[in-house]
Amino acid sequence: MKNFFSKAITIVALCIGFSGIQAQETKESNYSYVDAFAPNFYKKNGNDFRSASGKPGPKYWQNRADYAIDVNLNETSKEIKGTVNLSYTNNSPDELDFLWMYLDQNLFAKESRGNAVIPVSGSRNGAKGEAFDGGNKISKVLVDGNAATYEIVDTRMKITLVKPLKANGGKVKLTVDFAFISPEYGSDRMGYLPTKNGTVFTIAQWYPKIAVYDDVRGWNTQPYLGAGEFYCEYGDFEVAITVPSNHFVVCSGEVTNASQVMTASELSNWNKAKTSDKTVMVRSSSDLGKVAANGTKTWKFKINNSRDVAWASSAAFIIDAARINLPSGNKSLAVSAYPIESEGEKAWSRSTEYTKGSIEGYSKRWLEYPYPAAINVAGNEGGMEYPGIVFCNYKSKGSSLWGVTDHEFGHIWFPMIVGSNERQFAWMDEGFNTFINGVSGEDFNAGEYNEKKFNMHRMSNTLTGDNLEPVYTAPDGMKERNMGVLAYMKPGTALDLLRNEVLGKERFDAAFKEYVKRWAYKHPTPDDFFRTMENVSGEDLGWFWRGWILNNWKIDQAIKSVKYVKNDPKNGALITIENLEKMAMPVVVEIEFKNGEKTTVKLPVEIWQRNTSWTFMHNSSEEIMKVTLDPKFVLPDSDSDNNVWKSENMPAAAPGKYVSFVGDYSSKEIPVKVSLFEEDGALMISGNGDSAPLEDKGNNTFVLEADGLEIKFNEDKKGFTLKVGPQSFSFTKD
Numbered sequence: 001m002k003n004f005f006s007k008a009i010t011i012v013a014l015c016i017g018f019s020g021i022q023a024q025e026t027k028e029s030n031y032s033y034v035d036a037f038a039p040n041f042y043k044k045n046g047n048d049f050r051s052a053s054g055k056p057g058p059k060y061w062q063n064r065a066d067y068a069i070d071v072n073l074n075e076t077s078k079e080i081k082g083t084v085n086l087s088y089t090n091n092s093p094d095e096l097d098f099l100w101m102y103l104d105q106n107l108f109a110k111e112s113r114g115n116a117v118i119p120v121s122g123s124r125n126g127a128k129g130e131a132f133d134g135g136n137k138i139s140k141v142l143v144d145g146n147a148a149t150y151e152i153v154d155t156r157m158k159i160t161l162v163k164p165l166k167a168n169g170g171k172v173k174l175t176v177d178f179a180f181i182s183p184e185y186g187s188d189r190m191g192y193l194p195t196k197n198g199t200v201f202t203i204a205q206w207y208p209k210i211a212v213y214d215d216v217r218g219w220n221t222q223p224y225l226g227a228g229e230f231y232c233e234y235g236d237f238e239v240a241i242t243v244p245s246n247h248f249v250v251c252s253g254e255v256t257n258a259s260q261v262m263t264a265s266e267l268s269n270w271n272k273a274k275t276s277d278k279t280v281m282v283r284s285s286s287d288l289g290k291v292a293a294n295g296t297k298t299w300k301f302k303i304n305n306s307r308d309v310a311w312a313s314s315a316a317f318i319i320d321a322a323r324i325n326l327p328s329g330n331k332s333l334a335v336s337a338y339p340i341e342s343e344g345e346k347a348w349s350r351s352t353e354y355t356k357g358s359i360e361g362y363s364k365r366w367l368e369y370p371y372p373a374a375i376n377v378a379g380n381e382g383g384m385e386y387p388g389i390v391f392c393n394y395k396s397k398g399s400s401l402w403g404v405t406d407h408e409f410g411h412i413w414f415p416m417i418v419g420s421n422e423r424q425f426a427w428m429d430e431g432f433n434t435f436i437n438g439v440s441g442e443d444f445n446a447g448e449y450n451e452k453k454f455n456m457h458r459m460s461n462t463l464t465g466d467n468l469e470p471v472y473t474a475p476d477g478m479k480e481r482n483m484g485v486l487a488y489m490k491p492g493t494a495l496d497l498l499r500n501e502v503l504g505k506e507r508f509d510a511a512f513k514e515y516v517k518r519w520a521y522k523h524p525t526p527d528d529f530f531r532t533m534e535n536v537s538g539e540d541l542g543w544f545w546r547g548w549i550l551n552n553w554k555i556d557q558a559i560k561s562v563k564y565v566k567n568d569p570k571n572g573a574l575i576t577i578e579n580l581e582k583m584a585m586p587v588v589v590e591i592e593f594k595n596g597e598k599t600t601v602k603l604p605v606e607i608w609q610r611n612t613s614w615t616f617m618h619n620s621s622e623e624i625m626k627v628t629l630d631p632k633f634v635l636p637d638s639d640s641d642n643n644v645w646k647s648e649n650m651p652a653a654a655p656g657k658y659v660s661f662v663g664d665y666s667s668k669e670i671p672v673k674v675s676l677f678e679e680d681g682a683l684m685i686s687g688n689g690d691s692a693p694l695e696d697k698g699n700n701t702f703v704l705e706a707d708g709l710e711i712k713f714n715e716d717k718k719g720f721t722l723k724v725g726p727q728s729f730s731f732t733k734d
Contacts, residue, residue, distance in 0.1 A: 029612045031579040037609050041542030042527060049215045050525070054532030055518050062523055064089040065210045066235040072242045072296075073201060073313055078192060081179035084207050087235075089171050092213060095164040099172075100219045101157045104205035105180040107187060107224050109135030113154050114187075114225040123480060124382075125226025127183040134183060136208070142175040155224040157208065176208045185380060187226045190310070193380040193394060195339040197288045198246075198315035202379035202391045205230075209308070212421075214523055222423050227475040227483065229422035229429070230415075232307035234521050239301045243313045246293040248283060250319075250337045251311035252388040253303025254372035261297050263290075266319070273321035274333055279352045283319035285340045291315075303371060303388060305521055307419055310386035312337060312377040322352050324359050326368050334359065338378035339394060347397040351376045354405040354444075359412075361443040362436065365509075366413055367516045374412070376405055385411035402449045403437075410436050418519045425526060426475040426483070427549070431491025438496060453634070456493070457643075460636040463490050464554045464583075471549045472526070493636070494548035501586055501634060502544065502605070503537050511536035543584050543605065553582035557629050558642035560613060566662075566677035569623040576615040577629065581638060584608040590631035593622040594647075600631075623647070658683040660717050665731040667722075674722075674731060685711070 046052025048059035066089075071082030090096055107114040108127050112135070118126045127134065141148045141159060149160045165172050182201065185191045190204040205224075212220045212231050220231050241249050249261070258267055266283050273280035293315065303309060316339040324332035336351035343349055355376045363369045371388040378394035383404040390408035392401065413436065415422055415429040422429050441450045456463075462485060469478045471486050471494075478486055499508035515524075515532040526549070534541050547553045558578045565571035577587060587603040599620075607614040629643040637643060656678040665674045675686040682693040683702055694702035700713035710723040719732040 027580055029578060029580045030582055031584070031608070031612050032582065033584070033608055033610055033612065035582065036543045036546060036584045038542070038546075041545065042531070044527070046531075050528060052531065053535045054515070054528050054530070056522055056528075060522070061091045061093070061215070063091050063210075063213055063233055064235050065233040066237075067207070067209075067309070068238045069207055069309075070240045070242075071207070073203075073244075073247075075199060075201075075244050075247075078182045079179060080182055080203060080206055082177075082207065084174070084176045084178065084209075086174040086176070086210060087171065088165075088174060088210055089169065090165045090167060090213075091169060092215070093167050094213075094218075095167050095170075096161065096213070097164050098161055099159045099165070099174070100211040100213075100221050101159065101174075101176070101208045102211055102224065102230075103136045103138070103152065103155050103157050103178075103208055104224050104230075106135045106152070106155045107205075107226060108132075108180075108183050113223050117225055123226070125187045125480070127187070128185045130183055130185065132183065133181050135180060137179045138176060138208070139179070140175065140177040142173075144173050145175075148174075156211065156221050174210075178208055180206075188381050189384045190391070191380055193339075195314075195316045195341055195394075197340060200312065200314040200316055200339055200377075200379055200394070202310075202312045202377055202381060202384075204308075204310040204384065204386055204391070206310070209233075212523065216523075216525055220421065220423070222474075222476070224423075225476050227478075227480065228424070229426065229475070230308065231421040231423050231523075232419065234305055234307050234419065236304045237302065237306055237309045239309055239311070240298050241301070241311055241313065242296050242298045244293050244315065245295050245297045246289075246291040246315040247297070247313045248315075248317040248319055248337070249299040249311060249313045250317075250335060250375045250377060250389065251299070251301040252306060252309040252371070252375075252386055253301045255299060256302050257298075257300045261299050263287075270321065273335075274323055274331070276322055277325070277356075279320050279322045279349075281318075281320050282335075283317065285318055285343060288316065288318070288340065305370065306387040307416060308386055310389050310391075312375075312379065312389070312391070314339070316340070318343060318348075320349075320352050322356050324356050324369065324374060326360070326363050328368055330368070332359065332369055332371065333373040335373055335375040336378075337375065342378045342394045344397070347401060348378055348394070351378075351392075351401065351405060354402050355409060357444045358406045358409045358440060361440050362410060362413060365439065365443075366436065366513055367417060367520060369412065370417065371412075374409060376409075383408050385409070385416070387412070387416045399449045402444070406440050406444070407433060407437050410440065413516060417521065418516055419521065419523050421523070421525075423476075424474050425472075426487035427471045427491040428524075428526065428529065430487040431471070432495065434488045434492030435495035435499075438492065453632075455633040456636045457630075457633050457640045459493075460554070460638040463493065463636045464552060464638065466552075468552050470552050491549065494544075497585070497634065498533075498541075498544060501588075502541075503539060507537045507539075547583035547585070551582070554638045555583040555585055555635055556581040556638045556642070557585070557587060557635070558639065559627055559629060559645045562624060562627050562645050563679070565617075566675070567679070570621045572617055572619045572621070573624055574615050574617050575627060576613060578613040579608050579611075580642075585635055587614075588630055588632070588634075590626075590628045591618060591620070591624060592626040592628075593620065594625050595622055597622070656681065661713065664734045665720070666734055667729050667731045669729045672729075 049057045051057045066087040068085040141150045151158045193200040269282040317337045321335045324334050334352045334355040338348040359369050359374050375389040377391050379391040381391040384391045385408040392404045410433040414432040420428040511533045514536045560576040560578050562575050564573050586605045589601040592598045625647045627645040658678045677684050702711045708725050711720045713720040722729045
């Protein structure tokens with residue numbers, strides 16, 4: 001009988017009742033736990049190339065590209081002209097009958113696809129309407145020294161091989177002669193800036209480079225349209241840059257002939273900076289104009305294990321530098337190059353300090369900086385990143401200069417070290433970088449530029465509005481106005497929440513660092529990231545990736561009701577919450593009591609794994625004044641109004657018509673305690689911690705018909721007879 005009674009009470013106690021009313025009328029829920037927590041998140045199993053654990057597989061491969069480039073800058077005509085000598089190694093298991101190369105400068109050709117998709121209203125991409133003879137002029141293509149057959153298709157060039165390039169280590173040498181006229185504003189990534197003391201050239205996407213051949217897509221030949229960035233093979237670079245003799249050149253990597261191209265004073269200061277934690281002036285504003293423009297100089301640079309190379313050149317450069325201290329004890333060099341228009345302690349005179357602080361911070365947290373120098377160049381770009389060198393706007397000052405410097409150098413880790421496909425997955429570099437920028441702001445100079453946290457409720461429409469594509473969308477496939485949200489802010493916010501609200505800092509940081517370590521100088525896909533984070537942290541996060549990355553789902557957590565047990569605050573309260581939109585997230589509840597005390601309850605996301613609403617018991621003994629969901633506004637909740645319940649919504653408890661039946665009862669015949677209490681005009685029965693409403697049949701009789709349970713009170717109402725099926729038991733009030 002005991003088991004039967006317990007089972008009957010449990011079955012009917014799906015809705016546990018407590019005194020009170022709803023916080024407000026709530027909308028019908030759009031949430032589907034079947035969608036959010038669907039199994040089989042991954043569509044492919046692991047293989048020899050990419051492990052199911054998120055690691056590179058035992059047979060992971062990627063091809064290699066080593067470059068020797070000679071280039072000349074004509075300051076007057078703005079022409080960049082040179083020769084690329086490329087040694088390409090095919091480590092794939094496939095023979096290659098042809099090769100694809102990227103010709104990024106063809107974006108600026110008049111008939112390019114990139115120009116064709118620029119709207120009449122204008123765009124950040126392209127050349128801002130500048131009329132000039134843009135695009136690559138390819139004058140020679142050799143394969144192993146022999147003239148090759150090639151075809152140029154917009155921003156790509158296909159080279160047909162006479163003999164297939166062998167698999168598993170086959171090598172080929174390519175030689176390509178190229179020339180192009182630099183746009184003044186090159187899609188906010190490169191160009192030139194006229195200044196008082198000469199033109200500043202910031203040169204990128206400038207040489208023909210091999211396209212990536214990988215185990216995911218084969219040849220990656222998506223055209224360069226301006227919005228999508230880059231996907232490059234790793235290798236070593238040697239670059240010789242010939243410029244007017246009064247120019248100072250900075251380039252990815254290390255200058256290898258400094259004694260031949262720098263003045264004695266510049267060289268002395270350059271070497272001094274390598275041992276100084278304070279910024280050393282290498283070439284001051286007073287030095288400008290002292291070097292005559294008689295002929296040319298050739299600057300030589302080298303960088304190893306890099307995916308790209310960029311450079312800048314000008315007679316107008318002020319140069320300063322300082323030592324970067326790395327965790328291993330190794331050193332690098334922070335360098336700033338800027339015109340006199342950018343000089344000033346509230347402006348670019350602090351650039352080297354910012355660069356040094358940013359690089360040292362990221363090196364401690366994630367992975368050590370790998371390059372011999374980190375160079376910040378003042379140009380006309382808003383901000384753009386390349387291995388070992390970044391271009392930031394020459395007008396930036398103070399917090400703006402710190403922010404853009406820190407952001408662009410954050411890109412050294414994503415995607416310069418962790419070489420994801422930016423053209424396909426912008427969120428894997430911009431979003432990851434936005435996230436680490438937030439951590440860096442806390443670290444630098446005791447939080448000098450640490451940004452205050454947003455009220456994310458106010459950002460809900462920005463992050464999850466109906467006009468947004470999913471984060472997973474390729475950048476060329478999303479509205480340009482949405483790029484800032486979908487590539488940067490939303491994935492950055494997602495990682496911040498994953499770190500602080502889901503996994504915790506220690507578990508997140510361990511998994512994130514492992515991802516960086518595993519995929520340094522390799523080509524990860526989104527699945528490799530997802531799998532690594534899950535395997536290292538020990539969490540199934542399919543629900544998170546679905547909500548934040550794969551879909552544009554909203555979040556709306558709401559308080560449905562707050563009720564006291566048996567109308568008495570001393571017995572505790574039950575709080576019912578709902579998930580009204582598609583996204584699931586953990587819940588944080590702040591409870592404020594009449595005596596002024598507060599407590600916080602954290603509920604895991606698993607409460608939504610098979611429920612659209614959830615009721616939890618809070619074992620308090622004080623009267624509740626206010627209940628708030630997400631009290632620190634960390635979630636982009638789309639409706640703040642239903643996040644708060646206040647005590648004025650709860651009427652004072654008053655005796656009801658069943659007051660004479662209320663009480664605790666026990667039986668000498670069975671070891672069962674029963675409590676009866678009144679709620680919302682009904683008599684409730686509670687046993688073994690579960691409760692259910694009784695139906696009043698009149699004549700002091702109450703039933704649970706579905707379970708065959710009947711209670712018949714004595715005339716004095718001090719006891720009752722409980723009938724369950726054919727059996728009956730007597731209970732008396734305690």
